[in-house]
Amino acid sequence: MTGLEKILSQIEQESNDRCQEIIRDAQKKAEGIIADAEMKADAIIAESEAQTLKKTENLNASAVSSAELTESRILLKAKLDAIDDILARALEVIKALPKKEYFEILKELIIKNADKGTGELRLSAQDTEKLPSNFLDSVNNALKKGCSVKLGKSADIDSGFILSYGDVDINCSFDAIAASKRDELRDALNSLLFN
Template identity: 40%
Template structure:
């Protein structure tokens, strides 16, 4: 199960690296063309004004190059941020569309990590209730020995993942909630994988 998830994460990483590299290369080409065009225009202006002052010409060229470099950095930053967002979004989509056995293995690991002592009820959406393995509740309780968890037969209005309900306290283990809670860490991780 971990192997399948590792393969998926490795594929996501490879796809994202390839996409990011292509986007960065395109952004760098655009930035270089912009830099060349701005530099050419600046040189033409400088030649026309040469009689006025060499100091003015150098200043104009330096400002144009600085503006072009700033534009290039801005384009590269926007491209990197877009690649990171795309990578996190692809990871979320891959997780959502896992085969049933891998999906429920992920739910078991989430339950292990988030279960507390005592009696709880796990609430799933209608789709997950319909495809849930027959022995899932037994697997769930074997994986979370600190308490007892019963899977509710009533569907919950969530996209994926689950809610653990301990009396009046809900532990939100939906994928959206987990991605939102770890947004900064996931962006840092995606950035480090894409732009080492």
């Protein structure tokens, strides 16, 4: 080998060694970048999984809360429906009472609601037909001094009565009484039936 060939061979060897060194450095840097990227990706995945888990827990809690609220509403509606059914049955029982007992209830209500002066007693057409002959006398005898009632035209009601004093009507139909006392009766029945 000549001197020139030796020099060229040495340059080639040094060049190959330098290329190998550059490649090794590049591979180390690439491995470092890849390892760093994998760590960042793992951290992002872990963060994403944690957020997904938290969102899932929140959605589950929201769904449970919504289901509990719906259940409460359904239960409340069922209770109110049961109470309304009991009230409707109670009104039917009152309407179906024997004549004497039914008109005793009316008498007590008239006495309780009568005002000073002469009131016009308006019964349903059905109750007007069944009215005992001595009913008005019995009521007027039981009223406070200065109070009296006289029979007026039939009212468009199912049962009970309307007591009129001029422009003022006192609606004592059983349906109106039940409606005005519905919340109070619901509370009382609710505590009796469901507590």
